[in-house]
Amino acid sequence: MHSIYHRLNTAVTFFGTVAAVLCILTSSTDLLHQSNPNIQLGLREVRRLVQHHGGKDQAVVTFDINADLRSVFTWNTKQLFVYVQAEYETQENRVNEIVLWDFIVQQKEKAVIKLSNHKTKYAFIDPGNNLRGRDVNLTLVWCVMPRVGRMYTERRSVSVGKLPATYI
Amino acid sequence: MDFIGQRNAENALMVIVIIAAVISFIAGYAMKDFSLMVKINGVGLALALLVSIPDWPIYNRNPWKWLPDLEVDEKAQKKK
Numbered sequence: 001m002h003s004i005y006h007r008l009n010t011a012v013t014f015f016g017t018v019a020a021v022l023c024i025l026t027s028s029t030d031l032l033h034q035s036n037p038n039i040q041l042g043l044r045e046v047r048r049l050v051q052h053h054g055g056k057d058q059a060v061v062t063f064d065i066n067a068d069l070r071s072v073f074t075w076n077t078k079q080l081f082v083y084v085q086a087e088y089e090t091q092e093n094r095v096n097e098i099v100l101w102d103f104i105v106q107q108k109e110k111a112v113i114k115l116s117n118h119k120t121k122y123a124f125i126d127p128g129n130n131l132r133g134r135d136v137n138l139t140l141v142w143c144v145m146p147r148v149g150r151m152y153t154e155r156r157s158v159s160v161g162k163l164p165a166t167y168i
Numbered sequence: 169m170d171f172i173g174q175r176n177a178e179n180a181l182m183v184i185v186i187i188a189a190v191i192s193f194i195a196g197y198a199m200k201d202f203s204l205m206v207k208i209n210g211v212g213l214a215l216a217l218l219v220s221i222p223d224w225p226i227y228n229r230n231p232w233k234w235l236p237d238l239e240v241d242e243k244a245q246k247k248k
Contacts, residue, residue, distance in 0.1 A: 001169065001174035001175075001177055001178050002169065002174060004221060004222075004223075007177060007178075007181075007220055007221050008217075008221055010178065010181065011181050011185075011213075011216060011217055011220060011221065014181065014182060014185060015185050015209075015213050015216075018185050018186060018189045019189075019209065021189075022189055022192070022193055022205070022209070025193060026193070026196075026202070026205070029197065074200075075196065075197065075200040075201060075202050076202060147202050
């Protein structure tokens with residue numbers, strides 16, 4: 001500590017270490033957090049079910065969502081990445097997940113999502129022709145992106161029954 | 169800075185930064201405001217730098233007592 005540069009170096013690095021400890025403590029407080037969002041999700045209508053060239057099925061659907069994700073926010077949350085995906089099982093693949101719509105929420109007050117008869121952002125296309133009469137679940141997934149620490153993901157699934165048995 | 173002063177400056181630096189960190193964490197957690205924690209830490213760092221970096225007079229109160237200069241014995245040198 002005999003020169004200004006030495007003292008400055010000590011000060012800044014000590015502050016950096018203390019800040020790192022604070023970041024670890026802050027991200028640990030997320031483990032104590034309990035969220036209980038109120039979510040209603042449903043498939044409103046299947047407008048079309050068609051087959052494209054090469055045997056790929058597409059379903060054009062609309063959905064309803066009423067989700068209150070405000071309780072998911074902590075003081076350490078930077079934003080939520082929210083998306084709706086369709087999940088179903090085929091003979092070839094046990095897991096099929098297709099993202100239909102996504103949304104970013106950066107402020108707690110804006111975390112209430114209310115959409116009615118909403119068109120999907122992304123196409124619901126199967127790589128084969130497996131969609132006729134298929135049992136589908138709609139899932140709301142939210143990724144909690146923290147200011148410091150690890151991102152974690154939570155989801156809620158809702159069964160929406162079968163898609164039409166024939167092309168429409 | 170003399171040696172006692174250097175020790176005091178380093179202690180002051182560490183105490184101020186740690187106290188600011190504790191206050192900022194408690195305040196930020198209570199008010200659910202991350203940016204409040206950052207601001208209090210910034211103020212704490214600024215205060216710590218102000219107290220410990222410049223060569224304040226209080227850090228020069230205990231100057232080291234060096235031994236007196238040796239007097240060269242010229243007659244002894246010439247004989248050698």
